[in-house]
Amino acid sequence: MISNTSELSITPLTPSIGAVVEGMQIAEPLSDARLRAMKNALAAHHVLFFREQRLTPAEQRNFAAQFGPLHVHPIYPQHAEAHEIMVLDTEVTDLKDNALWHTDVTFTTAPPMGAVLSAQVLPAQGGDTLWSSNIAAYEALSAPMQQFLRGLTATHFIAHSFPVERFGLTAQARERLEEAKRTNPPVSHPVVRTHPESGRQGIFVNDGFTTHINELSAAESRLLLNFLYVHSAKPEFVVRWKWSAGDVAFWDNRLTQHYAADDYRPARRVMHRATILGDRPY
Secondary structure, three states, rough: OOOOEEEEEEOOOOOOOOOEEEEEOOOOOOOHHHHHHHHHHHHHOOEEEOOOOOOOOOHHHHHHHHHOOEEEEOOOOOOOOOOEEEEEOOOOOOOOOHHOOEEEOOOOOOOOEEEEEEEEEEEOOOOOOEEHHHHHHHHHOOHHHHHHHOOOOEEHHHHHHOOOHOOOOOOOHHHHHHHHHHHHOOOEEEEEEEOOOOOOHHHHHHOOOOOEOOOOHHHHHHHHHHHHHHHOOOHEEEEEOOOOOEEEEEEEOOOOEEEEEEOOOOOOOOEEEEEEEOOOOO
């Protein structure tokens, strides 16, 4: 189904997640009507794709900032022209940690509401990114399992994805990592989160930052988390995007996960990301 709003074309890619938006250049400021259309489309489709945009760092920052204040990552490098833009360059940073299903920055008390990712340098083959809908995954569970999960909380911690043996190889890197851990101590979030705009619920644990489920034993926690990770990555809940130069993805970080396929080495891949601050999960 294709919906059209003020000459915008929004074409869903799967029943669960993903849509291509055509008819706009996101480097231009959004009108109030376009801003509402983007928010509605994001809530409905979870991740939006824009082709042939070729944003500068400042343009990407400005687009993202229309949806809320921006986050500056404590570990990854920042762009010299816009410090709110995180640079994901495989020649600078080992990014193999992104080759797992994760939700960004859930180690904070108010994880990001969304993120904007633009393709800068792409390998000739590979380097796709996949997104999954944690709403669709939750709604596919049985009613008793949904009820059980709604009574649980889980701990998230930055050190789970940024171990010192990989991100503390120099004195400066260790100091930066330790500061990030001091300013981002472990936090607890509900295992099932409610989307603040749509009211729909979804699974809110991820292999990147969730360390354990608080109410369960260690063995029970491992079993349940492993089940949820496998379940949430089922193809029925996933969209896969093959990047072209100038592509931009804008996703709702609150109830999605994503996976950056690490299948292109030794080729280089450079992406720019702007991360939009969110609210406390409930």
